[in-house]
Amino acid sequence: MVLLMQYTLIFASVLILVALGGCFSEHSGVINLGLEGVMIMGALGGALAMRYMPASASAFSMIVVVLLSAAVLGTIYSSLLAVACINFKADQTIVGTALNMLGTAGATVIVKAINTASNPDDVSSIIQYAGAKKAFSVNIGSFEFSWFMLVTLLLLIAAYVVLYKTRFGLRLMACGEHPQAADSVGINVYKMRWAGVLISGMLGGLGGIVFITAGVSEWRFEYGVAGFGFLALAVMIFGQWKPTRIALAALLFGLFRALSNVYAGFEFLKAMNIPSPVYNMMPYVISLVVLAFTSKKSRAPKAEGIPYDKGQR
Amino acid sequence: MKKNILKNSGVQSLLASLACVVLGMFIGYIVLLFINPDGAGEAIATVMKNFLTYSRADTQAKYLGNTLVKTAPLLMCALAILFAYKVGLFNIGAAGQYCAGAALSLYAALAWGWSWLPCMLLAMAGGALLGTVSGLLKSYCNVNEVISGIMLNWIVLYLTNMLLTNVKEVASPYTVVLADTNPRALLPSLGLGALFNDNKYVGLALPLSVVIAVLVWVVLEKTRFGYELRATGNNKNAAKYCGMAEKRNIILTLAISGALAALGASMFYLTGYEQWQCTASSVPGMGFSGIAAAFLGGLHPIGTILASFFIQHITAGGAYVDKTMYCAQISDLIAAVIIYLCGFVLFMKYAMNRAIDRREERAIHKAKERSAAQADASDEKGGDR
Numbered sequence: 001m002v003l004l005m006q007y008t009l010i011f012a013s014v015l016i017l018v019a020l021g022g023c024f025s026e027h028s029g030v031i032n033l034g035l036e037g038v039m040i041m042g043a044l045g046g047a048l049a050m051r052y053m054p055a056s057a058s059a060f061s062m063i064v065v066v067l068l069s070a071a072v073l074g075t076i077y078s079s080l081l082a083v084a085c086i087n088f089k090a091d092q093t094i095v096g097t098a099l100n101m102l103g104t105a106g107a108t109v110i111v112k113a114i115n116t117a118s119n120p121d122d123v124s125s126i127i128q129y130a131g132a133k134k135a136f137s138v139n140i141g142s143f144e145f146s147w148f149m150l151v152t153l154l155l156l157i158a159a160y161v162v163l164y165k166t167r168f169g170l171r172l173m174a175c176g177e178h179p180q181a182a183d184s185v186g187i188n189v190y191k192m193r194w195a196g197v198l199i200s201g202m203l204g205g206l207g208g209i210v211f212i213t214a215g216v217s218e219w220r221f222e223y224g225v226a227g228f229g230f231l232a233l234a235v236m237i238f239g240q241w242k243p244t245r246i247a248l249a250a251l252l253f254g255l256f257r258a259l260s261n262v263y264a265g266f267e268f269l270k271a272m273n274i275p276s277p278v279y280n281m282m283p284y285v286i287s288l289v290v291l292a293f294t295s296k297k298s299r300a301p302k303a304e305g306i307p308y309d310k311g312q313r
Numbered sequence: 314m315k316k317n318i319l320k321n322s323g324v325q326s327l328l329a330s331l332a333c334v335v336l337g338m339f340i341g342y343i344v345l346l347f348i349n350p351d352g353a354g355e356a357i358a359t360v361m362k363n364f365l366t367y368s369r370a371d372t373q374a375k376y377l378g379n380t381l382v383k384t385a386p387l388l389m390c391a392l393a394i395l396f397a398y399k400v401g402l403f404n405i406g407a408a409g410q411y412c413a414g415a416a417l418s419l420y421a422a423l424a425w426g427w428s429w430l431p432c433m434l435l436a437m438a439g440g441a442l443l444g445t446v447s448g449l450l451k452s453y454c455n456v457n458e459v460i461s462g463i464m465l466n467w468i469v470l471y472l473t474n475m476l477l478t479n480v481k482e483v484a485s486p487y488t489v490v491l492a493d494t495n496p497r498a499l500l501p502s503l504g505l506g507a508l509f510n511d512n513k514y515v516g517l518a519l520p521l522s523v524v525i526a527v528l529v530w531v532v533l534e535k536t537r538f539g540y541e542l543r544a545t546g547n548n549k550n551a552a553k554y555c556g557m558a559e560k561r562n563i564i565l566t567l568a569i570s571g572a573l574a575a576l577g578a579s580m581f582y583l584t585g586y587e588q589w590q591c592t593a594s595s596v597p598g599m600g601f602s603g604i605a606a607a608f609l610g611g612l613h614p615i616g617t618i619l620a621s622f623f624i625q626h627i628t629a630g631g632a633y634v635d636k637t638m639y640c641a642q643i644s645d646l647i648a649a650v651i652i653y654l655c656g657f658v659l660f661m662k663y664a665m666n667r668a669i670d671r672r673e674e675r676a677i678h679k680a681k682e683r684s685a686a687q688a689d690a691s692d693e694k695g696g697d698r
Contacts, residue, residue, distance in 0.1 A: 090656030098653035105645035
């Protein structure tokens, strides 16, 4: 039971971070379908930091460096989306999809190059970080508390405050609802959208590193992040683009994802003898069903997905 | 005045696609340079050469055949993406529909001993069903087809693994060999294999996929049905206002698109070229490469044929790079960069049109000035006299 709770919280953290990323981007008016790729890049940044940090580094500095490098790489990577979609008015769906593919392929190429350079026989795309990973968690009884959960909580609160209580957040949302109106009162729509996308890159990158350190101590980068970027978008839609609701939705999805990891620990679930792929499918099935029931009355930011053209009426 | 050839939209698409390819290859080269500057030039040449790396002509023919065997399913996936995109839908679920096609055609062939045609039809039905699910969710529940497509991809992947585990070899995670179990399910060769140094995998799939590409073009451009679909894609509400069944059109489009992708899978797996690995951890990349092929082909069925071959050509070429320095995924990287650049095509066309307009305007302006000057001269106005 404790294990289930632990996994639920850590997967929910991933979903909250990435969904908040999507939330910032969409509120500014850009659909970030490339979150999956951003997550992979963030994961790569964090994993490389773990690999190259000296083993003697203190737990605190390890956490800070890993989180920073994940966030920075995610932010840089998302600027590819920003430049194409905001300045060149490219189709946001195509560019997002390209970023997802580029994320997996690019991370694989980079990791394989690093592995092969250090050992010519090693052609795998795996980074191991069993030692470094210990810095991220402390045991409270049998519950393994991860500092990432705390970071997520803080960022969740920060996201709420920024979106609803600051001038920046309200202006950002205006750009996603009616950019022409926002522009007419002197808000620079392009700048605001850049800010939205870069924030989503930062949060997506953080989500990526939390995802690959949840439960495993090595990651094969050919696998990408198993559709978690898209699950996060489903969470965001289910959460109606509002941080607090996103958090609740993420807990629900996290629970189903966690079940596939720990279902063997429950006697009654084991007794039902359901094959494990069914549990693996669960989060995706649930999200489809949930979307089918909630999307009808969902209210997305009005101008999302439409490139802003200053000369247009 | 002579019409500028650059103003032709087809020519512009071609130029833009070529620019994407050249830039994509160049970025791939830069990445190789970063990894290891010694062999980068050779590696990028290997990627582009693919089967030409072999020196003997008959070996070349054989490996050209192998590339073509994989081009047919890629073309089908690209057509699936293209068909939906023309109707304003982005069918990223093509990868899952392809996966479903593989599952159904292989299972019917291996477990039930069906011959190839019913296997193919079953695969198409499965793909169409998946497309219909996405379409229903889109038109009645307002679920973005990209998100539902991705979710379905994962669901189908796990289902496929579960289903095909029933027909796998005892000692390996692969499905049993098709040619040994049920040779009736192998696609007929039509004598095409002989052209490629007796490559037994080349056959019906290749001509069939090209015929379907032409068919897709005819349906989209030359029939009332295609017109209605495109109208729905351009403006759903206007189409509805004109009395078109816009919901039905969306569902039908995704169903057809799904059937195309699944047909592609049966074209590939029924050649016996590859067995399905029942521990696969992600859907086959074919559906995603199809996105690259569709956009690189300028979203035109005929252009897509060439683009599919090109994408498959460099993907296969990636397998030949020197593994002590680089990895085969460099081709995936190049393909991804090409899709990213395809996002800029609209801007490239806009820039081209603007440049042409400016030059024409200047020419007109100059011509006017000259005629005005001549008129002035003939009137004996102005001048120093």
